[in-house]
Structure formats: structure tokens, C-alpha cells
Amino acid sequence: MKIGLIGCGNMARAMARGWARPVVCFDPVLERAQALAQETGGQALRSGAEVAQGADLVVLCHKPAQLRDVAAELVPYAKAVASILAATPLSALKQAYPDRPVYRFLPSLPAEVRAGAIVQAVDTSTRDEREGLGRSPDLDAQVRDLFASLGTLVTLDDSLVDVAMGLMSCAPAYVALVAEAQIDAGVRRGIPPAQAATLVTETLGATAELLRKRGYDTLAVRREVTSPGGTTARGLAALEAGGVRAAFSDALDAVLGDARR
Numbered sequence: 001m002k003i004g005l006i007g008c009g010n011m012a013r014a015m016a017r018g019w020a021r022p023v024v025c026f027d028p029v030l031e032r033a034q035a036l037a038q039e040t041g042g043q044a045l046r047s048g049a050e051v052a053q054g055a056d057l058v059v060l061c062h063k064p065a066q067l068r069d070v071a072a073e074l075v076p077y078a079k080a081v082a083s084i085l086a087a088t089p090l091s092a093l094k095q096a097y098p099d100r101p102v103y104r105f106l107p108s109l110p111a112e113v114r115a116g117a118i119v120q121a122v123d124t125s126t127r128d129e130r131e132g133l134g135r136s137p138d139l140d141a142q143v144r145d146l147f148a149s150l151g152t153l154v155t156l157d158d159s160l161v162d163v164a165m166g167l168m169s170c171a172p173a174y175v176a177l178v179a180e181a182q183i184d185a186g187v188r189r190g191i192p193p194a195q196a197a198t199l200v201t202e203t204l205g206a207t208a209e210l211l212r213k214r215g216y217d218t219l220a221v222r223r224e225v226t227s228p229g230g231t232t233a234r235g236l237a238a239l240e241a242g243g244v245r246a247a248f249s250d251a252l253d254a255v256l257g258d259a260r261r
């Protein structure tokens with residue numbers, strides 16, 4: 001399956017690196033497309049229309065606000081479309097790209113290292129969509145496998161994808177901030193920055209691995225580390241008093257905007 005990327009920014013680059021296969025691509029900044037084409041052994045083209053003509057699957061990696069303008073150019077040529085646009089439901093995508101297969105995924109930056117979570121939106125609003133009537137199972141499977149190669153694929157109803165964005169697409173920035181805060185705290189107490197960064201970062205990665213092994217049971221892991229009245233219990237109490245849960249809850253509300261509060 002030949003992949004065509006429309007937009008060659010941060011997410012397109014992360015996914016192309018994860019796929020590690022040649023892509024055809026377009027970006028208004030030609031040098032950006034050329035850099036990505038060179039990195040993947042693919043080809044930078046001079047318009048989105050050319051990409052759509054040459055690709056089996058067009059992957060929309062531009063900004064959500066550009067949906068209509070880009071679709072106006074691509075519609076005559078795009079055979080199948082996969083979108084990663086945030087806050088853009090399947091209904092809007094199908095309206096912009098009628099009469100062809102349309103998929104919606106939500107990746108996150110660790111796609112670059114083929115890790116992290118990828119959401120596939122499913123439309124359960126009609127029987128045809130629920131049962132995949134009129135669709136090609138082969139194409140569905142190929143597209144799903146393509147994105148599943150970038151991380152752990154989770155299917156969610158389309159109405160929940162924006163909520164998921166607050167948990168996983170934004171999360172690399174949150175996790176980096178949490179790591180930075182811990183590193184700074186260690187440095188303040190005398191640990192050299194490089195060692196502090198190694199201690200914190202390796203522990204983050206290893207904790208994710210352990211959580212996976214424990215079936216994502218966060219409480220089990222916390223219990224194993226927290227002896228009654230011990231140091232971790234004191235640290236956790238300080239974090240709770242500092243409002244860590246409320247801060248993450250507020251962050252999700254902020255991502256979704258006032259309308260969802």
C-alpha cells in the first residue's frame with residue numbers, strides 16, 4: 001500500500017519514521033516535504049493532488065482548520081483517506097471526502113519509536129457502519145495493520161476520540177513536564193542533572209512496562225511500593241495535597257474546552 005502524506009509536520013514525521021518505508025508527500029514548505037521524502041526514501045511532490053493520484057491511502061496530517069480547502073483539491077483523486085486531525089469527527093471527514101473509504105486515527109508522538117497508543121475511531125451510529133457493510137474488509141485490515149504497527153491500537157467510539165486526545169496525544173508533553181519537575185527537585189537536592197534525568201526517565205519507562213505486566217493495575221503497583229507510614233506514602237500524600245489529580249482532571253477539561261465542562 002503506497003502511503004501519501006498531506007502535511008509534513010511533527011506528526012507526519014513521527015509516523016513516517018515509525019513506518020520506516022517510502023512515502024510520497026506534500027507540504028506547502030517544499031523543503032519540509034523534501035526532508036521527509038529523503039529520510040524515508042520516498043518522493044516529495046508539488047501538490048496534494050499529485051500525492052492523492054499516486055497514493056493508495058492519503059493520510060491527512062495538516063491542521064484541522066484546513067480540512068475543507070485540502071479536500072477541495074484532493075477529492076477528485078483520493079482513493080481512500082485516513083485522518084489524524086484532532087477534533088474532526090468521522091461525519092465531517094465523510095462529508096469532506098464522500099463516496100470512498102474514510103478512516104480516523106489518533107496517534108501520538110511516540111509513534112516515531114513504534115510505541116504508545118493509537119486510537120481508531122469507530123462509527124456505531126448506523127447499522128451499515130457498525131457492521132462494515134459496503135466496505136472492503138481487506139482494505140480495512142490493511143489500514144488497521146498499518147496504524148497498529150505504530151503502537152497499541154485501541155478502538156473507541158468516534159464521540160470519545162477527543163477525550164482520548166487529552167489522555168494520549170497530549171500526554172507526551174505532560175509526561176515530559178512531570179519528568180522535568182522531578183528532575184528539577186532532585187537537582188535542587190544536589191543530584192547532578194544528567195544523573196537525575198537518567199534516574200527519572202528510566203523509572204518512567206520501566207513503570208509503564210511494569211504496569212503493562214500487572215494488567216494496567218495502577219493500584220497494585222502503588223501498593224507494592226508504598227509501605228504504611230513509609231517514605232512513598234509521605235511522598236504520595238504530598239502529591240495529593242498538591243492537587244495532582246485535580247490538575248490532570250483540569251487539564252482534560254482544558255483540552256476539551258468549556259463546552260464539555
Ligand SMILES: NC(=O)c1ccc[n+]([C@@H]2O[C@H](COP(=O)([O-])OP(=O)(O)OC[C@H]3O[C@@H](n4cnc5c(N)ncnc54)[C@H](OP(=O)(O)O)[C@@H]3O)[C@@H](O)[C@H]2O)c1
Nearest residue numbers: 006007008009010011012061062063064084085086107169
Ligand atoms: N502533534 C501531535 O502530537 C498530534 C497528535 C494527534 C493528532 N495530531 C494532529 O495531527 C495534525 C498535524 O499536527 P502537527 O503537530 O504535525 O502539526 P504541524 O507540525 O503544524 O504540521 C502540519 C503541517 O501541515 C502543513 N500544511 C499547512 N497547510 C497545508 C495544506 N494545505 N496541505 C498540506 N499541508 C499543509 C503545515 O505547513 P505550515 O506550517 O506552513 O502551515 C505543517 O507543515 C493536526 O491535525 C493535529 O490535530 C497531532
